[in-house]
Amino acid sequence: MTVQFSQGFSNQCPRINLKGYSLYYIWQGHPLDKGEKHFYQLKNRPNPEKVQVMSACWDGYAGQYQLSAEGRLILTKFYYFLPDGLGESDAFLEELHGDFYLEFRTHFEGEQLYVPFAHGKVIDDREQWVEIKRTYVSSKTSKNNLFAWLKNFRWFV
Numbered sequence: 001m002t003v004q005f006s007q008g009f010s011n012q013c014p015r016i017n018l019k020g021y022s023l024y025y026i027w028q029g030h031p032l033d034k035g036e037k038h039f040y041q042l043k044n045r046p047n048p049e050k051v052q053v054m055s056a057c058w059d060g061y062a063g064q065y066q067l068s069a070e071g072r073l074i075l076t077k078f079y080y081f082l083p084d085g086l087g088e089s090d091a092f093l094e095e096l097h098g099d100f101y102l103e104f105r106t107h108f109e110g111e112q113l114y115v116p117f118a119h120g121k122v123i124d125d126r127e128q129w130v131e132i133k134r135t136y137v138s139s140k141t142s143k144n145n146l147f148a149w150l151k152n153f154r155w156f157v
Contacts, residue, residue: 002055003108008064008079013071015124021104021113023065026073028100031114031130040100042075044092050080057081064089071122073102096120101130110134 006022026040042063051060064077075094080087097120104113114130116123123129 005057005062005081006105006108007062008077009067010065011067012069013067013122013124014069015071016067016115016122018104018113018115020106022107023102024105024108025103026096026100027103027114028098031101031103031112031132040096042094042096044075044078044090044094046078046080047090050088050090052081052087054081067122071124072096072120073117073122 004024006024009018009023011018027037028040029035029037031037046059046061053060061078061080063075064079066074066076068074073096075092075096077089077091079089096117098117099119100117101114102117104115105111111134112130112132114132116128116130
């Protein structure tokens with residue numbers, strides 16, 4: 001699988017530290033609940049004439065989000081990709097509302113951190129954040145470690 005581009009993200013909220021993480025997805029539904037999760041439905045939509053799907057960006061665009069000093073998430077742009085790099089962008093100021101989770105990762109296949117929002121505002125109590133550590137399996141992994149990895153994997157399918 002080709003590594004995917006992350007979303008753009010800037011953090012203006014002094015209560016939140018996300019150093020080392022990149023934003024990948026915005027979900028509705030708790031990350032550990034069984035069943036289907038849904039992407040947050042933005043009011044603004046990308047311009048279909050500018051979208052060019054590529055292996056590193058299945059959507060053909062990426063959002064730029066800002067976490068305000070007050071802890072609210074705002075969509076500020078859609079960036080469009082060209083075969084040789086970034087293309088043009090469309091500017092917005094769409095504040096996200098309701099309950100949702102931001103999925104951050106250390107890299108595309110890396111550890112995940114789900115940061116909850118309630119009524120459109122970030123929850124800064126880290127006890128309510130969900131962190132998923134990745135365990136990598138190599139040919140030298142013992143059978144016990146492999147079993148533990150497979151058991152852990154079932155939770156997130």
